[in-house]
Amino acid sequence: MPETRRAKELPVSLLTEPEMIDACRVRDFARVFRLVKTRAGIYPSMIARQCELTPSRVGEVIAGQRQLLHMEVIERIADGLRIPGHMLGLARRTWETPAVLAERERPEFDHLPVEPKPLSALPGVEVDSILALAAGTNPSPSTLHALRSSIEDYWRRDDEHGGETLRPAVVGQLRYVEGLLKDQRPTPIEHGLYGIAAELARLTGWMYFDARQYHQARAYFSEALQLAREIDDHPFMANVLACMSLQATYQDKPADALALVSAAQDQARAAIGTTPRVRAMLAMREAFAHATLGDRTATHTAISEAHGQYGRIKADDPDPAWVTYFDEPKLIVDTGIAHGRLGEAAIAEPLIADALEREDPANQRGRAFHAFWLARTQLQRGKLDQACHTAIEALVPAAAVSSERVTGHLREFYEQLAPYREVPAAVAFEARLRAMFPPQGQRTPSSIRT
Structure with missing residues (x-):
């Protein structure tokens, strides 16, 4: 044989x-x-x-x-x-x-309406009962602190490795927290549990979004909105709507993206004490939506608004934990990406390159995203050798994280490289790509031929 x-x-x-x-x-x-x-x-x-x-x-x-x-x-x-x-x-x-890089067939259910589920109708009652029994005590402020710490750890691990293996644990914790909400609690504890459940639902939606399973993502984002609405947490509702807006840009639904981010900004305006960092993040999401629509003037206006709001940030601002990721390198790289979406590669390239140099090395997914964006802008500017070199470097973090969105960025660059397949730099990139992502099945010679 x-x-x-x-x-x-x-x-x-x-x-x-x-x-x-x-x-x-x-x-x-x-x-x-x-x-x-x-x-x-x-x-x-x-x-x-x-x-x-x-x-x-x-x-x-x-x-x-x-x-x-x-x-x-x-x-x-x-x-x-x-x-x-x-x-x-x-x-x-x-x-x-x-x-x-092979496109995966995914059932598309996005034409179906997704309504937030009432808490009493959510699945997992049996698991909730077991977990509640195992806990043995009523939740206390220290319980809330432990749950919030676990969410921070989930986000960190999601950035480093992707969320596919984490998702069952996150969903299990979400159902556990929702189980705790079925009993009467002191108001501070109850509000804390609602906030934690909302963040767990958003995190689950984000993980499905990162896996490009958009229907499931929208269902969990809707659940997060409902949970946040229970405690009138308007800034967090704005955050969820901003996530949904970003997903709409990936689905090539720019009108939906703009409508969702506009709703997010309405929620932020309805809140007392929305911080400049939150407003800056929302303005940048608005810039993404305008850029996807191809509206140059509106994109530039939104970018200016994002930078103006960011300039108002003070060290003692009461920023919610979920927006602290939006730091100066993130502002800069998102600015570059917004310009890149408009086709303004000459403006985008130095911005993305600068932010990439300051990216946290542990954020594998972010480094992969931004490196592929940089490679694409370099390719648009005719810098083929530099683009391929950047893309080769991007393969390292891309291989370290399980993310369909990262794969999508890799695929887009790979397709844009098609006209240059015979150029040595492109040959080098493809060889490195095959070495790091070998085919799943191998050729089996049927016989030795003469």
Whole structure:
């Protein structure tokens, strides 16, 4: 029985070497095989095995005694040695696109209305009862503090690794807290529990959004709105609506995005003591919506408003915990992204580059997002080598975090790189991409052919 083997990748330096490029272009396989042997350490017997040829035939080719002209054989060589199809005048090979970039089929239910569920109708009563029994005591201020600390930890781990593995724990804690709300509590405890439940629901919605499961995300965002409404927490309702606005930009629904962020700003205006940092964040989300609509003037106005509000921030402002992430690097990078959405790459590039240098190294998802945005703006400006270098660096945090949104940004850059597939910088990026995201299934030779 033949073994399932993964072809050994050729070094990027070899694939981009002028002599190798020329040998492939004229299909001089004697030179190709010699270069593969000396530069990649793949000897004739290995070449024969990977390309489904006999060792004697490979030896004859290297000695100049035989030429390889049949298209089927040339395709086997491309697949066996992982030589990109364009280098040999072939169509793009199936293995050239990593499985991670394949679009996943997702059921689309976004046309269905999503109504907030009444708390009494939420699922998980049996689990709630068990957890309440295990707790054994009534929630106290220290209980609320512990729950808020766990939420902070969830957010940190979500930034570092993605939320897919965390989501069951977050949902379980959400249902547990909602179970505690079914009993009469002192007002401060009850309000605290509602606030914690609202944040857990928003976090769950965010995790579904990051997984591009938009229908589920909207359901949990709606649940978060309902919970926050119970305690008239207008700033938090504004935060949830801002999350929903961002999701609408990803769904290419800019009119919805603008309507949602406008509702968010209404909630912020209805609140007493909404801080400048919250207003700055909302103004930047408005800029995203206008930019997605292609409204240059409105985008620039919203950006100016965001920077103006940010300039009013004071050290002793009572900022809610959920907005502290919106610091100066975040303001700068979002400004760059808003300009990038408008196609203003010359303005966007230095802003995103500056913010990326100051990004928290632990925020893997943020670093991946912003690095791919930088690569795209560099590509728009004709800086192909620089764009590919930036994208290669972005692969490190992208591989460390489980995020469909990160994959989407990677896919967009990959597709924009299509016209440059034969350029050495693009070849180097694709080789690194395949090395870090190998295909899920490997080719199995059915037989050794002569």
